[in-house]
Amino acid sequence: MQARNQADWTSAAGAAPAPVEPLVDGLTTWCREGNRSPDVDRGHRLLAALTQSRTDASRRRPLTCALLTGWQRLILGRPDVRFRRGDAFAKGGRERYALTPHTQRDFERCLRDSTDPRVPLASRAARAYLDVAFFHPFADGNARLAMLTLGYVLELEGVRLDQVGPLQTTRLADDAVGAADLAALVLVLIRSTRQRATRPPHHGSTSPLEPPDQLHRDERT
Template sequence: MTTDALAAWCRVRKQIDWTSAVDETPAPVQATVDGLATWCDAAVRSLNPARADRLLAALAQTRADASRKRPLTFTLLTQWQRLVLGTPDVPFRQGDAFAKGGRERYALTLHTQRDFEHCLRESADLEVPLASRAARAYLDVAFFHPFPDGNARLAMLTLAYVLEVEGVQLDQVGPLQTTRYADDSAGAADLAALVAVLIRATHHRATRARWST
């Protein structure tokens, strides 16, 4: 049997100094282009129009929830995932999950859901820079793999939600679409750095656009 990648992620997660992984980024940031909606309409729609429509509906819900600053919980993710998958029943997975052609296994224990919810609550820890919190929440969804299907899409929505609560939208998300590995601490820190770069680039382009009008 493959090793437990979720256990590896939980170890890596504790090893990373998320508070110093990136510098603080500007907030709020209002993008001139809606990067996530554009991604849904381009990359996703070209493969599956119905999936893109569901993802856009879920995105609209995440933004409504962000405007009310609702805490990030498993219950909230469940509401989004119903829209992502177009099904009314999306319970926490009932067994081990697999990804990357079965090369990564995410074990299920009696404490998996509880541990996941604890990690989600940490997305509101203001002592950690925003980019680190968003990247960490993305990886939490990816590696806890809470649902049988749709976790990659949910991870992207979760990252965007953590940013949106602080008034930050990205004008591009394509660079985030890279394979991540649960035992890769350098890769996790690099994702936080990438999110910070995307925030600053969005802020720069938005500022430049305002000055040019």
Template structure:
């Protein structure tokens, strides 16, 4: 049987120095072009129009939940996932899950759902920089793999929710779409650092556009 990647992730997330993995970012950040809305409208790596519409509905709900300051517990991702999949009654997975062509296994124990919710609560820890908290929540969803399908999309929505609580939106999210591995500490730190750069770069582009009337970068016009 393949190694339990979830157990590897639970160990890895305790090794990472989240407070130094990313710097403090400006907030709020309101981009000229909403990169996540664009990504959702495109279906998140898919040209499926219906899939894109479901993702947009889930993003709208996630942002509404953030505006209400609702705590990030299992209830919120479950509601978003119902919209992502277009299915009522979505439940936490009932057995081991697999990804990457079956090469990565996420075991299920009697404590998995409780552990997942505990990890989600870490996203509100004010001692950890925003970029690190959002990156960690993204990977929590990816490696706990809470639902039978759609977890990559849900991970992005969870990241968006954590940022939205601080009034931060990105003008591009494509660079985040890279395969991640549960036991890759350096890759995990790189994700937090990348998110920090994306937030800071979005802020800088907005500031430059407002103060100098600069043309929008090509990726913002796509």
């Protein structure tokens, strides 16, 4: 929570264009690949969860723990998913996410922040992603859920990305600068998606999924 509160979310990313309809649906592609897992059913489960999340977005359902639990049941293919009952660990045990009597309540409050109009869209999406990653609400599948949560916040504003792979890097719970950098990267992805979707085709053009120079710079930092 300390890094979350320290990050300058209002300055981390500027205004994002909306709506954005990509040439290629990056989140659907990511789900179909099953997050590069050898488990072929994993991709099918992710697609089912993505479909449900977009149905929920079309109905403007608030982002709550109950909503995420429904997606997580589809992601894991299990009906018995519930908020974790003990401390969680990640990165080979190097990070510990303690469970307190207030953890779930604090998580719900953070999820409500995803609609705060004072914070730019890219920052809200990045922050919701990190909330899921670092509250670690479920015993398994939190990284996949975090990606769907980011997509949900964007979907509510009519924004879809043509690629999400650059978002998948290791992040630290106490890194406020890294949190702000993620928001900036989300903004770059939104703008580059719109640019590729709206620019006229020309001879010798690069692949529609080739990111602009700015995105390459962000990925190297």
